Amino acid sequence: MSDVGRMAGVSAQTVSRFFTGTGYVGEETRLRIQHAIDALGYRPNRIARNLHVSRTDTIGVLTVGDFNYGSAQTLTGMSAGAQDADVALITTHLEQGEMPRPRQVQVAIERMISMRVDGIIISARIEGLEGILVETVRDDVPVVVIAGRPDTSVDSIVADSFTAGSLVMQHLLELGHRSIVYLAGPVDSDESRERERAYHRAMSRAGIPALPIVAGGDWTSIAGYNAGLQVEFSSFTAVFAGNDELALGFMAAARERGHSIPDDFSIAGVDDMPEARFFAPALTTARLDFSALGRGAFDMIRRRVDTGEPQDRILVAPQLVVRRSTAALSTR
Amino acid sequence: MSDVGRMAGVSAQTVSRFFTGTGYVGEETRLRIQHAIDALGYRPNRIARNLHVSRTDTIGVLTVGDFNYGSAQTLTGMSAGAQDADVALITTHLEQGEMPRPRQVQVAIERMISMRVDGIIISARIEGLEGILVETVRDDVPVVVIAGRPDTSVDSIVADSFTAGSLVMQHLLELGHRSIVYLAGPVDSDESRERERAYHRAMSRAGIPALPIVAGGDWTSIAGYNAGLQVEFSSFTAVFAGNDELALGFMAAARERGHSIPDDFSIAGVDDMPEARFFAPALTTARLDFSALGRGAFDMIRRRVDTGEPQDRILVAPQLVVRRSTAALSTR
DNA sequence: TAATCAAGGCCGACATCAGTT
């Protein structure tokens, strides 16, 4: 910076003013400085700046597990927000290994704080997160959590899985189905549990005994496929799948075993990933706008950073999309 | 830091040594310092550190366009590398809008350099990238590009689309197909063009006139679907789809129009996304290991940062996965 | 008085070198 100043015949302080816009810089001086910057190929050092300034225009993002449609879209949404706000995202991605995850999370957060991020978005359900937050974050930095369960003390945003499940269940019930089974996602997923809760409530409200939950284990199509290989097809007429991928795998297994959809049973998922409408048959599903979710999370952390005030929990509303995989129960 | 020193009864300098591991710190002093750190909840400020140290342990990642299976997996791979190497990723995601993209890219790179990243990974084909690199990066920071065309002057890594295409074409030809059509991805995509090149070479080597390219427009299943609505089905017996998603959409359109696969025609894609094996029918495809691609890109930029030497271009090898969507040409 | 610019201190760490047991 002093080089630039020297070349432009002014002090380094004036060059600083040139960049920050603080104080006055003469028109002619401004030109000379700009000229010197170009000539020298000078680039301001954000690090030095951030040492002084409290805000770094940087948000930390923590994600866990493989990117599926939902999490990738969520990240896209956050990135869009960051782009618009001219903020940099520092992303840390943790695998879902057997390693002591809480420790990893702690280390990751610790480093983000070390880098003086303005805020942190945690885009995953993490076991014992509250404890980590209390112990590690200690209000040093605002945190927004994208997670199913309303964590009491933290700002949070989430796709409304319960309503999504309710929409699907209502649809299946209206079609006349009574033997409905829930194909679950990961057991430790709030989203899956919320959808399951919707399942149970819908069943009990309809006065139908709930069927045993079919466990997928994770959100992948493979899990759905494996579930479909083991399940007893005579026990149900409709499947509520925790997400579209599970539904896809399940349908493939059903096909292999000689069952046709929706003639033999109906099936519906959650998410409405772009591929869902091209499944065979096209999948009925509850659409979730993950891009808006990510965007919302980013906006939320920003507001929190700006105002310092706690933010109201946000639920991203689902929308039922009816396609060919669900049909009225045939009276056979 | 000086607070910690004061509390532990030592100078700030000794505390610094405590963290960096440089020089000697007495056993007992070490304990006192650790104690003070815990008591004060002190966290070292990486920003201040980076002001001094040349390496920031930070890599910038630039991505463009929506996350599909490939790009999401690539990001996962890079993140895994970063996690292992204890490096932070600063990600910037640009939408594929009509905005003057080169300008956006330039701004994004400029900011990364301002943040003093150790290196930059550009995970996309970008129009006029070489110019931007020359003009903006100016050797200030190493760059690795994930892109289809061997950019002469830059380190690069890419999935071997040409071989992938060749594998698929060889498979289709061996099945007896001669009327094969290529369902293209984005016109400005090197990957799609490489696959198309493989198509043309395979056809000419087999002494068969190439059929007109069917344009998808982008990589999405919707593009494949639209193409499938317009195409003349009597003109081919096999389809080489630029990727799995295009194939999915195309199959859905074919189904709608009363064609069955692989009886009426065969189809194969590229990628082997996890869903591909559950398509109806299961999709033959050339598997690409995007996770390894991302991992390789990260390792490459690290080596470049460490050694300063140009890295050899890496091609990630594909692998043919034969499933039910392709069958021998029936002699009708 | 208003516009413009310079000097010096400081942010929080680290390197160097000198000093102490």
Place this chain on the structure above:
DNA sequence: AAACTGATGTCGGCCTTGATT
């Protein structure tokens, strides 16, 4: 000599104060 520790200067900006036109 070896193990340890402290003082000083520096990284590259920004802020405050004060001087100059």
